[in-house]
Amino acid sequence: MKIIDTHTHLYLDDFKDDIDQVMKRALGVGVEKFYLPSI
Numbered sequence: 400m401k402i403i404d405t406h407t408h409l410y411l412d413d414f415k416d417d418i419d420q421v422m423k424r425a426l427g428v429g430v431e432k433f434y435l436p437s438i
Contacts (some may be wrong), residue, residue, distance in 0.1 A: 402423065402429045403430070408435070408436070409421065410435060
């Protein structure tokens with residue numbers, strides 16, 4: 400099954416210190432695509 404996160408805000412300052420870990424964890428559980436609104 401493909402998993403797509405259709406509404407993520409990874410560009411927020413909340414993720415600035417651990418974006419690599421967040422992405423690695425998401426990819427590790429099968430998230431294949433990310434859609435970033437308002438860019």
